[in-house]
Amino acid sequence: MNSQVNPITTQAEVFESTSRCVKTTCPYCGTGCGVSVTVNPKIIATATDTDTDSTPELSLSGDTDHPTNSGTLCSKGINLLETLDPAARLLYPELNGQRVSWDQALDSAASQIRSIIDQHGPDAFAIYCSGQLLTEDYYVANKLMKGFIGTANIDTNSRLCMSSAVAGHKRAFGSDTVPGCYEDLDQAELMVLTGSNLAWCHPILFQRIKAAKAVNPNHKLVVIDPRRTASCDAADLHLPLKPGSDATLFNGLLVYLADHNRLDNCFVETHTQGFEATLEQARSSAADIASVARSCELDPAAVETFYRWFANTPKSVTAFSQGINQSSSGTDKVNAIINLHLATGRIGKPGMGPFSITGQPNAMGGREVGGLANQLAAHLQLEDPAHRDLVGRFWDTDQVAAKPGHKAVDLFRAIESGQVKAVWILATNPVDSLPDADRVRAALEQCPLVMLSDCMAATDTAALAHIRLPASGWGERDGTVTNAERCISRQRAILPASAEAKPDWWAISQLGQRLGFETAFDYQAPWQIFREHARLSAFENNPDGILRDFNLAALVDIDADSYETLAPTQWPITATSTNGTPQGTARLFADAQFFTPDAKARFVAISPRGPINTTDARYPLVLNTGRIRDQWHTMTRTGLSPRLSSHQPEPFVEIHPTEAEHQCLKDGSIARIESRWGKMLARVNISDSIGPGQLFVPMHWTSQYASLGRMGPLINPAVDPLSGQPESKQTPVKIEPFGARWHAFLLSREPLQQIATGSCGYQVRATGAGFQRYELADSGKVADWPLQARRWFGINNLQGEWLEYSDPAQGVYRCALIRAGQLQAVLVVSATAQLPEREWLGSLFNQAQLDESDRCSLLSARPPSGASSAGPVVCACFGVGKNTITEAITGQQLDSVEAVGCALKAGTNCGSCVPEIKTLLLNNAQSSDLPH
Ligand code: SF4
Numbered sequence: 037m038n039s040q041v042n043p044i045t046t047q048a049e050v051f052e053s054t055s056r057c058v059k060t061t062c063p064y065c066g067t068g069c070g071v072s073v074t075v076n077p078k079i080i081a082t083a084t085d086t087d088t089d090s091t092p093e094l095s096l097s098g099d100t101d102h103p104t105n106s107g108t109l110c111s112k113g114i115n116l117l118e119t120l121d122p123a124a125r126l127l128y129p130e131l132n133g134q135r136v137s138w139d140q141a142l143d144s145a146a147s148q149i150r151s152i153i154d155q156h157g158p159d160a161f162a163i164y165c166s167g168q169l170l171t172e173d174y175y176v177a178n179k180l181m182k183g184f185i186g187t188a189n190i191d192t193n194s195r196l197c198m199s200s201a202v203a204g205h206k207r208a209f210g211s212d213t214v215p216g217c218y219e220d221l222d223q224a225e226l227m228v229l230t231g232s233n234l235a236w237c238h239p240i241l242f243q244r245i246k247a248a249k250a251v252n253p254n255h256k257l258v259v260i261d262p263r264r265t266a267s268c269d270a271a272d273l274h275l276p277l278k279p280g281s282d283a284t285l286f287n288g289l290l291v292y293l294a295d296h297n298r299l300d301n302c303f304v305e306t307h308t309q310g311f312e313a314t315l316e317q318a319r320s321s322a323a324d325i326a327s328v329a330r331s332c333e334l335d336p337a338a339v340e341t342f343y344r345w346f347a348n349t350p351k352s353v354t355a356f357s358q359g360i361n362q363s364s365s366g367t368d369k370v371n372a373i374i375n376l377h378l379a380t381g382r383i384g385k386p387g388m389g390p391f392s393i394t395g396q397p398n399a400m401g402g403r404e405v406g407g408l409a410n411q412l413a414a415h416l417q418l419e420d421p422a423h424r425d426l427v428g429r430f431w432d433t434d435q436v437a438a439k440p441g442h443k444a445v446d447l448f449r450a451i452e453s454g455q456v457k458a459v460w461i462l463a464t465n466p467v468d469s470l471p472d473a474d475r476v477r478a479a480l481e482q483c484p485l486v487m488l489s490d491c492m493a494a495t496d497t498a499a500l501a502h503i504r505l506p507a508s509g510w511g512e513r514d515g516t517v518t519n520a521e522r523c524i525s526r527q528r529a530i531l532p533a534s535a536e537a538k539p540d541w542w543a544i545s546q547l548g549q550r551l552g553f554e555t556a557f558d559y560q561a562p563w564q565i566f567r568e569h570a571r572l573s574a575f576e577n578n579p580d581g582i583l584r585d586f587n588l589a590a591l592v593d594i595d596a597d598s599y600e601t602l603a604p605t606q607w608p609i610t611a612t613s614t615n616g617t618p619q620g621t622a623r624l625f626a627d628a629q630f631f632t633p634d635a636k637a638r639f640v641a642i643s644p645r646g647p648i649n650t651t652d653a654r655y656p657l658v659l660n661t662g663r664i665r666d667q668w669h670t671m672t673r674t675g676l677s678p679r680l681s682s683h684q685p686e687p688f689v690e691i692h693p694t695e696a697e698h699q700c701l702k703d704g705s706i707a708r709i710e711s712r713w714g715k716m717l718a719r720v721n722i723s724d725s726i727g728p729g730q731l732f733v734p735m736h737w738t739s740q741y742a743s744l745g746r747m748g749p750l751i752n753p754a755v756d757p758l759s760g761q762p763e764s765k766q767t768p769v770k771i772e773p774f775g776a777r778w779h780a781f782l783l784s785r786e787p788l789q790q791i792a793t794g795s796c797g798y799q800v801r802a803t804g805a806g807f808q809r810y811e812l813a814d815s816g817k818v819a820d821w822p823l824q825a826r827r828w829f830g831i832n833n834l835q836g837e838w839l840e841y842s843d844p845a846q847g848v849y850r851c852a853l854i855r856a857g858q859l860q861a862v863l864v865v866s867a868t869a870q871l872p873e874r875e876w877l878g879s880l881f882n883q884a885q886l887d888e889s890d891r892c893s894l895l896s897a898r899p900p901s902g903a904s905s906a907g908p909v910v911c912a913c914f915g916v917g918k919n920t921i922t923e924a925i926t927g928q929q930l931d932s933v934e935a936v937g938c939a940l941k942a943g944t945n946c947g948s949c950v951p952e953i954k955t956l957l958l959n960n961a962q963s964s965d966l967p968h
Pocket residue numbers: 062063064065066067068069105108109110111112113114237238239240241
């Protein structure tokens with residue numbers, strides 16, 4: 037499947053004049069799918085080009101040669117080209133809001149940082165970076181901080197995502213090792229998904245599981261999640277456990293395995309330590325199925341089924357993600373999972389193993405270079421003097437940081453307290469994504485020096501930065517990323533950098549040189565950094581030195597050419613084939629040799645703990661958070677895509693029907709959710725996929741898109757004592773109606789500043805195809821709607837054709853502005869939340885001229901008779917709407933997902949919309965069964 041993008045402003049240089057295909061990697065989730073982009077000969081645009089003939093054209097598809105995805109992409113990947121909007125980019129360095137040269141920006145940064153370090157020591161400077169960075173960027177940032185400035189105050193947003201997995205791996209294996217590979221998902225006969233809505237968050241991996249199910253009649257999929265997510269669509273068993281009770285469930289399984297003689301005693305005795313104490317501890321919290329079912333609030337029969345399937349299925353994979361990691365006892369939950377695989381010897385073998393699924397494209401690369409404040413580069417340990425000595429000798433420095441730095445939440449507390457006086461934030465948006473986020477914003481507001489590197493101009497964090505540095509974006513960057521199965525893939529440049537954007541490794545190196553470390557940071561190209569990274573990984577990496585899992589020995593002599601053609605390969609990469617191709621390693625621990633002093637894995641005795649900070653009668657509900665299908669993190673890129681913005685255009689709160697009734701909330705109304713840390717507004721989505729007493733909100737909305745849609749301010753800032761990962765899945769909250777007096781939507785060809793600056797309590801913006809969509813509501817009365825509409829439209833007189841309809845008694849007002857035969861803006865107001873569909877009105881912005889029937893129908897907000905509206909998007913890959921699918925189901929008497937796919941293509945790419953198509957089929961079948 038291809039998609040196209042239109043004008044891209046590029047540097048004033050000719051980058052390419054012949055058609056070529058670039059193989060690169062998707063920049064979103066940790067699945068790490070390969071992407072092919074064909075750049076056609078027209079890509080010779082310059083910054084001054086206005087000639088439409090120079091409009092660049094790209095086409096994008098999945099890379100059929102990439103082992104991860106074999107050509108498929110999910111809705112986010114397939115719509116990548118829609119996110120390359122040059123108008124949204126940060127294009128030039130800025131100092132206190134003024135455009136400056138790179139030299140001016142970097143000189144100012146270096147002199148301020150030097151002064152702060154001289155006065156307050158190296159720990160007064162910090163870097164907060166991101167799993168969005170490439171490994172080369174990450175490597176240089178860590179080297180600068182931990183090796184030369186001499187502080188470990190560098191942490192990453194991966195702390196919020198998978199640091200509990202890192203801590204759990206290290207406790208069990210002596211190393212941060214993901215033992216398995218994606219082939220294990222294909223080969224497993226029992227797939228346990230826990231704390232992971234893989235169908236939406238890693239859709240291509242979910243498709244691999246569905247494919248495995250399709251060919252193996254014995255395959256079972258168990259989903260463990262308090263919510264009935266899209267992943268349950270393919271599940272043989274869903275365990276909707278009580279939030280936070282995961283460790284009890286896994287402890288109970290350990291007891292079951294022991295009591296049913298399903299342990300691998302030989303493996304346990306020969307290759308592990310600590311089993312007896314761990315089993316004893318498990319018995320004390322999960323003695324039998326009845327007590328587990330009580331603690332987890334599950335049906336005992338369902339628990340027994342899960343336990344029996346696991347006990348009887350050697351080929352079992354337990355994949356876990358943020359639902360496990362984002363907890364104040366996340367590390368324990370990870371070890372409770374690993375304990376099961378050690379007890380059964382199901383590790384390092386095909387189709388078996390615990391599997392941490394990482395959230396971001398390069399969370400793993402960050403781990404390799406020591407991106408967390410408590411790690412050193414190349415999987416060496418900061419707290420070990422021998423490891424520090426090795427790194428110091430390799431980097432030729434005596435300044436290696438001697439103690440761990442602040443982990444993410446503590447780092448911003450240190451900024452708040454003034455311990456940290458200068459912070460450089462790269463490729464992330466902590467003002468939205470960290471827990472207790474308003475406190476983070478307040479900390480940055482009073483920080484003497486905030487530097488920000490980002491490819492996007494308008495983020496909530498960028499608004500607080502004194503120095504803003506334009507970073508190369510996806511499609512311009514050159515480097516490597518590592519996905520969840522340890523596979524290192526290249527990200528390659530498709531386009532020249534926009535305006536003055538530069539790679540992050542370059543900016544960090546420039547700062548390092550200005551701080552006096554010229555030789556150590558004299559990099560000219562990313563391949564040089566990668567070669568040094570590979571050499572450090574192999575340096576004294578043997579039993580006589582310091583043996584470790586991460587080893588790129590076969591790449592220590594990589595040069596520019598071999599880096600350019602580097603194929604996706606899983607580390608460790610220590611051998612080459614006869615033709616010199618580096619050979620990766622699919623699985624670790626096949627030999628049951630672990631990276632502990634005695635080479636034995638460690639069981640960890642787990643006492644399940646409840647969440648922290650949750651006993652407060654004022655906040656009786658539990659708030660869960662997570663991703664939605666078509667948005668990525670804080671929407672800085674996916675928010676630019678009309679297709680990706682149409683599936684869920686507003687922040688919503690999922691609530692059980694009973695709970696909604698109890699709280700006097702109606703479906704589609706607006707609710708205020710409040711915790712002791714903050715509040716947000718969201719559209720009510722009543723669903724029995726969530727239990728009473730629980731709420732779910734998406735993590736993505738920021739102030740750039742919604743007035744009060746940020747979930748970060750609400751979130752419980754309690755952290756896991758080992759990993760420092762926040763309790764993002766369990767915040768005590770309350771919910772109440774927002775009490776809107778009126779509801780409205782406004783579609784406008786141009787962005788409306790009058791709304792962006794805030795003029796009503798609830799306002800959300802979404803990107804449409806050729807227009808901006810605003811959802812609005814407020815509790816205050818609007819005395820004069822025509823006047824209000826003109827204010828919002830930004831007009832003092834009609835300046836065009838003005839259509840208007842008003843019914844004050846019903847609280848209805850509608851108006852539209854047409855200029856030169858084109859729809860400019862339309863406003864629809866109602867006293868209730870029941871507003872017409874936006875899709876048909878939105879489609880009018882793509883018409884060169886409105887015809888008479890469209891004009892007549894405009895204010896009814898419904899298509900003229902005979903025409904139809906596609907309705908809200910269901911399939912974001914092919915842009916197929918709900919109404920189109922429903923009409924095809926009824927009109928063509930379609931009775932299966934496959935039939936819908938044949939007729940409309942919907943659901944045939946990444947499959948993420950299949951559950952919704954099934955619901956539409958079911959609704960149609962049920963309505964057909966009704967007596968007529
Ligand atoms: Fe990108 Fe989707 Fe693949 Fe994740 S699953 S890497 S978002 S295409």
